[in-house]
Amino acid sequence: MPLRLVFASLMLAVSLSATPAAALPEQQDADYLARYEVGHAIAAEAQAMDSVAEQVEQGFRIGIEQAKTVDPNLSQIESEFPGLLDAFADDGAAIMVDSAKRRLPSLWSDLANLYARELSLDQIRAMASFYGSPVGRKLIKLSAEGVDLEAHASQVLTEGVVSAEAQMSMTAQGEQAALRAMTKEEQAEVAVFMQQHGATVMRVSPEAMAITNQWINAPLPPRDQAAMGEALQRHLAARQTGASGK
Template sequence: MAEGQGVGRKGRGVIRWLVTSALLLLATPVAVVAQQPIAAAADKQELAAQVARITNSEEVTRIQTRKLLAETLPKTMADNAEFVEMERDSPGLIKAVVEATAPLITESTIRQLPLLWARLAPIFTRTFTAEELRALLDFYTSPAGARLLKTMAGGADFSASLSNTMASGGSTLTTQHARAAALAGGVEVARSASPEDLAALQAFANSAAGIKMRAIADEVREATVAWGNEPDPALDAQIEKTVEAVVTKFAGMSKQ
């Protein structure tokens, strides 16, 4: 069933966008900072790898995945004419498809995280000094930084992007979509974070590391979107098989 398979592919693409620098959107934009042209030492590369892993952790990924699959995707499909027709013909089909494919999409995304970390680490290595990388780690591993990362992940909103993508018949999303989703996450931080956490965020955003992180936000997003949009034939085959099983089950129920 083409429509059902498309649901899985679009969902996969969205949740694999982990917008690592989105946390800094609350701060005022600054000019791009010149990046270091010379390769760093091994210890600096390891620090950069740690930053990539912490800002794109399994925990943060699962938060975004749960929101997309449990909230955003079903609501978006409910507003799509094709899926409305499918649901009218087979009540409960869309919910069953999402629930059946969600574990496949989630675990595939988690397994692919090391590839994302490997792509982001060189960006961090050439951009930051070792001292600045330690400052990033100090912030993101602090209680305030950890809470803000989770709030940002839970507040990211891909509904408009996903709706436009479905309407156009596409299966990939863009850096512009990721930027809009990150902005929604920033709004959620501003709305729900404590004054103490907001003060910590502001102090970090004004630091040398914070300014540089904000400056490379689009580069990080581009790398993340490219990773998320890459084809995954094995996962697509799993999704297709799973969707076919669900559709066959509903077809059998309708004949009873």
């Protein structure tokens, strides 16, 4: 079983970084910690644990389906052992979700440090107030749902990573889809926020996107790669045993 090829085919855009949470800088001004804490709350709201876990699972399963036709090695495996990849997908998705829940705080911390470094406390509080509001939360939820996970998985399968340009485009598409799904009153509330604080958001957006893109494209940590390999070998052995017993 060519596990290296299997992993290359299945490492989706939802793969998570193994780097530890970023530490607070040694040199801080008086209210850095306050800015960091509010910024951390924004990051945790925008990248909520349950939402990310759901995207991880969906993205992984989409990648499995695409890999069956895109990767000749997996196509051959599926032909020889029908149902193997579907059975493996359950274990693989569970491993990916567990990895997400363990490593997501590192992204929250990196983004919080960015906000604390670049923005004032008032600016961060204004962002937190909006994104923590019913309309802000709805915008976040619908934007996540509007991301084209199939496009994410397809680019990983063909290029090995999700480019910053593609991520930016897919994020914008998700936001546009979210706005279309909102009421006129909700759209107006979003517009008011962007008129008042859009410059603040745009000031940190490029670096926030770069931080997120680096996190997205990081390889699956060794601990989880090992678990993935064990699960795949377990399902393969079960199919081989079943085939030999016929």
